[in-house]
Amino acid sequence: MIEARNIEKSYGTNENRFQVLKGISLKIKDGDFAVILGASGSGKSTFLNTISGLESPDKGQVLYDNTDLCALSDSELTEFRKDNVGFIFQQYYLLPNMNVDKNVKMGADLAKNKDYRTIIKAVGLGEKLHKYPSELSGGEQQRVAVARALAKKPKVLFLDEPTGALDEQTGRQVLDYICRLQKEFGFTIVMVTHNQNIAEMATTVIKMNSGNVSEIYTNATVKTAYEIGW
Numbered sequence: 001m002i003e004a005r006n007i008e009k010s011y012g013t014n015e016n017r018f019q020v021l022k023g024i025s026l027k028i029k030d031g032d033f034a035v036i037l038g039a040s041g042s043g044k045s046t047f048l049n050t051i052s053g054l055e056s057p058d059k060g061q062v063l064y065d066n067t068d069l070c071a072l073s074d075s076e077l078t079e080f081r082k083d084n085v086g087f088i089f090q091q092y093y094l095l096p097n098m099n100v101d102k103n104v105k106m107g108a109d110l111a112k113n114k115d116y117r118t119i120i121k122a123v124g125l126g127e128k129l130h131k132y133p134s135e136l137s138g139g140e141q142q143r144v145a146v147a148r149a150l151a152k153k154p155k156v157l158f159l160d161e162p163t164g165a166l167d168e169q170t171g172r173q174v175l176d177y178i179c180r181l182q183k184e185f186g187f188t189i190v191m192v193t194h195n196q197n198i199a200e201m202a203t204t205v206i207k208m209n210s211g212n213v214s215e216i217y218t219n220a221t222v223k224t225a226y227e228i229g230w
């Protein structure tokens with residue numbers, strides 16, 4: 001269980017101070033697929049970065065079961081991220097001078113996972129082990145990023161606009177892989193997206209508005225990546 005308790009975060013100082021998160025409290029259950037929706041500037045990425053341990057809140061607590069991230073030192077927080085969370089962003093951040101195998105192995109080495117090629121195969125890139133990022137399509141590059149994040153066997157996968165740079169067909173394909181891998185490995189998903197349709201794939205939908213959570217609901221039934229609108 002991830003629990004945010006009264007999270008506040010501001011940027012800037014004095015008259016330029018801007019409060020991005022205005023006291024957010026919520027819980028995300030293990031194995032959940034949570035989508036965070038909201039207008040541009042509503043604080044979605046800041047909230048994601050805060051509950052994933054990339055940024056510290058000014059006030060409040062981020063609890064993973066009984067561990068309060070805000071009470072950890074920088075080195076403890078780095079260890080925590082290494083052992084528990086995976087990240088996927090709109091930009092894939094692959095290393096250009098390493099092939100698919102090496103890019104994914106980097107993630108796998110963090111968890112001493114020798115079996116990482118299973119994940120490369122699971123994202124459909126088993127035939128492309130020796131290709132470099134520049135030789136891959138955008139969708140393939142994002143799938144390498146998915147494999148790299150999952151190769152370290154995270155308990156929680158955080159995604160910030162993972163399909164933002166992809167066309168519809170490729171976007172659906174990447175989401176489909178992520179969902180299938182979640183069923184296989186059982187990790188929790190927390191995804192920020194602009195695309196309202198993707199919320200229909202989620203078990204929990206968190207709506208943000210101007211630094212607050214305006215609504216949280218659960219979907220009784222969920223759709224697949226190929227059933228949603230785009």
Ligand SMILES: Nc1ncnc2c1ncn2[C@@H]1O[C@H](COP(=O)(O)OP(=O)(O)OP(=O)(O)O)[C@@H](O)[C@H]1O
Nearest residue numbers: 011012020038039040041042043044045046047194
């Ligand atoms: N490092 C930073 N320094 C100063 N201001 C920031 C910083 N990061 C974000 N902000 C500001 O905080 C606000 C919320 O940003 P955030 O990226 O969390 O919103 P968002 O809902 O994810 O937006 P988008 O959908 O456009 O990505 C914005 O007004 C942004 O300019």
